Amino acid sequence: MHIHQVIKYFEEWAPKGVAWEKDNIGLQIGNPKNQVTNIMLSLELNKKVFEQAVKKNCNLIITHHPFIFNPIKNLNFSNNPKAELIERLIEEKISIYSAHTNLDFTKGGVSFELAKKLGLKNIQFLENQEGNQFKLVVFVPSGSVDEVSEAIFNAGGGVIGEYSKCSTQNFVDGTFEGSEVSNPTIGKKNIFEKVTEVRLEVLVNSWKLNSIVDEMKSVHPYEEPAFDVFVIKNKNINYGAGAIGELTTPLNSKEFLAHTRKLLKADALKYTLGNSSKIKRVAVCGGACSDLINNAIDSKADAFITADIKYHTFQEAENNIMLIDAGHYETEIHVLNPIKLRLNKFIKEDKSKVKVFKYSGSTNPVKFYNN
Secondary structure (H helix, E strand, O other), X not given: OEHHXXXXXXXXXXXXXXXXXXXXXXXXXXXXXXXXXXXXXXXXXXXXXXXXXXXXXXXXXXXXXXXXXXXXXXXXXXXXXXHHHHHHHHHOOOXXXXXXXXXXXXXOOHHHHHHHHOOOEEEEEEEEEEOOEEEEEEEXXXXXXXXXXXXXXXXXXXXXXXXXXXXXXXXXXXXXXXXXXOXXXXXXXXXEEEEEEEEEEEEEEHHHHHHXXXXXXXXXXXXOOOEEXXXXXXXXXXXXXXXXXXXXXXXXXXXXXXXXXXXXXXXXXXXXXXXXXXXXXXXXXXXXXXXXXHHHHHOOOOEEEEEOOOHHHHHHHOOOOEEEEOOHHHHHHHHHHHHHHHHHHHHHHHOOOOOEEEOOOOOOOOOOOOO
């Protein structure tokens, strides 16, 4: 098993195309052609994570927070801790891969796992992404529809929520006349032809459009396939920010705070009360997501859990929604669990002996003084 195979598998779940455009995700350091020994998972990379990776014979570390986010001006190994760590990573031939906002915006990713950890049911995105899908329309002779549609589906087209291979197919009349140098599949050159075709329509994510079109062309029987690509404004139900769900049993404010603190293993919670006597419908977003508070309110959530909330944001939310700052680390760390499950499944299918480890310590830099 090579590193690039692990990355490809991972990005089928959390594609780079859904990430914030200014994010720095993907392979940060290393050679994707290297064979994988073992894999270490951590929210972020520091010296202790590196040392544990070496001890566990891991040559691939997967983090949520990018190790390299801002441009590095120099690599002076003598007085720069990050540069020193990069030097040691290179010496040990350890590769670093980071999945940040693409993991935030993916179903089953950071926010979905946070909602699951809190025991929420009927989990959905709090705010779906939009503007990153196209409608691919291609005209195909009826005898080739199955082959063309299957090529599009296999390349990742036609996925809507929990359904795959979704398309619309309608019979239409197509016309054409080939030139002297043409080589028509149907009819003859220089002869006006009218044929019955199928108008095949499929929803396509923007980051897969080019590869899907290439696959479609590779099996299409026509010398010059006729197709259109339309920009659509639909909400992408497969990707989005935050999550919202419901508790099986409503809790009062005090009970819900205790419930949240216990399950997230938070040392403390910052909060402001909302306007609901019982907490039933709960919105969440791992990390800093104050910009989604109005989405939570509009979605009739009784409470919203996120992190890094400012004083005046609490002030504005007071009496509108129960707002809880549970900590950045505490709301994101749980995503390592589904990552490990997915990688173990991939390793099992590959019949590899690679092992996946979660960093056993904590990389949380925030401490609380309770003395």
